[in-house]
Amino acid sequence: MKNGLVLEGGAMRGMFTAGVTDVLMEEGVCFDGMAGISAGAVFGCNVKSGQIGRTIRYNKKYSRDPRFGSFRSWITTGDYFGVDFCYRTIPRELDPFDQKAFQENPMEFYVGATDVNSGRCLFHKCEDGGDVDTKWMQASASMPLVSRPVVIDGHELLDGGIVCSVPYQVMEENGYDRNVIILTRPADYVKKKTILPGWCFRKYPKIREAMLVRHEAYARQMEEIAEREKAGRALVIRPEEDLGIARTEKDPAELERVYQAGRDVATKRLLEIKGFLNVS
Numbered sequence: 001m002k003n004g005l006v007l008e009g010g011a012m013r014g015m016f017t018a019g020v021t022d023v024l025m026e027e028g029v030c031f032d033g034m035a036g037i038s039a040g041a042v043f044g045c046n047v048k049s050g051q052i053g054r055t056i057r058y059n060k061k062y063s064r065d066p067r068f069g070s071f072r073s074w075i076t077t078g079d080y081f082g083v084d085f086c087y088r089t090i091p092r093e094l095d096p097f098d099q100k101a102f103q104e105n106p107m108e109f110y111v112g113a114t115d116v117n118s119g120r121c122l123f124h125k126c127e128d129g130g131d132v133d134t135k136w137m138q139a140s141a142s143m144p145l146v147s148r149p150v151v152i153d154g155h156e157l158l159d160g161g162i163v164c165s166v167p168y169q170v171m172e173e174n175g176y177d178r179n180v181i182i183l184t185r186p187a188d189y190v191k192k193k194t195i196l197p198g199w200c201f202r203k204y205p206k207i208r209e210a211m212l213v214r215h216e217a218y219a220r221q222m223e224e225i226a227e228r229e230k231a232g233r234a235l236v237i238r239p240e241e242d243l244g245i246a247r248t249e250k251d252p253a254e255l256e257r258v259y260q261a262g263r264d265v266a267t268k269r270l271l272e273i274k275g276f277l278n279v280s
Contacts, residue, residue, distance in 0.1 A: 003277050004176030005031040005047070006168045009038025009161040011143065011247035013184035015255050018043050018055035019262020020182050020237055025052045027270060029279060033108035033176050035123070035167040037160040040182075041111035041140035045129065048109045049102040056259045058095040060252040069248060080146035080248065087138050102129035108174070112160035112167050113139035116149050119206030121164040122157070143247070144207065145200070163210045166221050168234065180273060181225060183238040191215040235276040237265060 007017055017040060025047065036044035043055045062068045067085035074080040091097035109126040113136060126133040132152075139150035139157035149156035160167070171179055193215045201208035210217075228234035245258050266273070274280065 001178045001278075002032045002176045003030075003279075004171040004179040005034040005044075006166060006171055006179050006181040007034065007036040007040030007044045008166045008181075008183045008185075009036075009040050009141070009159070010184035011039055012059075012245050012249040012255065013243050013247075013258065014039030014043045015056060015059065015245070015258040016184050016239055016243055016262035016265075017182050018046075019259040019264075020266040021047050021262075022052050022056075023263050023266035023270065024273070025050065027274075029274065029277065031107055031180070031277075033110070033171060033174065035110040035112070035171050036140070037112050037164060037167050038141045038143070039184075040167075041137045041160070044109065044111075045097070045102065045126070045133075045137060048105050048107055048126070049098040049129065050105065051098055051101070054095060054097075056255065058090055060255050062090065062094070063250045063252060063255060069250075074146055078148040080143070081141075083138065087134055091134070097129065099129040103127075110167065110170050110174070111136050111140045112164055112170065113142075113150070113152075113157035114160055114162040114164075114207070114210070116156045116158055116204040116207050119163060119210050121160050121162075121167075122155060123167070123170050144211065158207065162207060162214065163217065164221075165214075165218050166225065168221075168225065168228070177233060178277065179228075179234050180276065181234050181236050183225075183236060184243065186239050186241050189242070191218040235273060237269065237273070240265065 046054045067082045069081040073082050110123045112121045112123045114121050124136040135152055140160045142150055142158050144158055149158050168179055168181055194211045229236050243258050245254055
């Protein structure tokens, strides 16, 4: 059997996921493969590189830096989160990403992004943590309305969560039959229908269609995940209550609070996780 790790997105709700994965790394819990969407992609790369604490560290340190994310950046560039600062300056200079460790870790890592013209979620297998992989992670986390599409190999890409909130299917398609799925919403969460003005995504009708039925797609995924959990094919880790954090939260104390919530849940369920994965 192949053990997989599946990471939902959710912007700064991803601090919860970082708390969970840091505890698992500290305890030496490893996976054969991993798939991440949106924040699950840009934060999940630190699992493959083995950099415990990096996600919460750089987010707390730079969250209030206007180069990290701001309405000024959105107005002047079309991207709320500063592309150069987030995807080049931080990982190359300010809080270096361990590309060598990423390359040497045999764990497979898939990230998904939505093709704005077809409305399909495309997946990329990250190989070396270099420029191409980084661009796919950026695309996966490029939130609609506040980001420009990222062009890769002729595809215009946005947030993978538009059509695939939780990428468990790509893991199953690649032979992962025992998956730990980390969600960033509590069990009683129901996604509301998205209301879009007529002008929104007029250029990309497939994205508009996907956004309008996103709540239905999410509900189906939650049903399928519940079926897998009941059958013993998945173990779901999720917040015990709504995290109550803004998607673009800048307060380091709030980021830390949500991170610690993830650590707490992972610590409580550590023996259960190890038992599910059949690791000591």
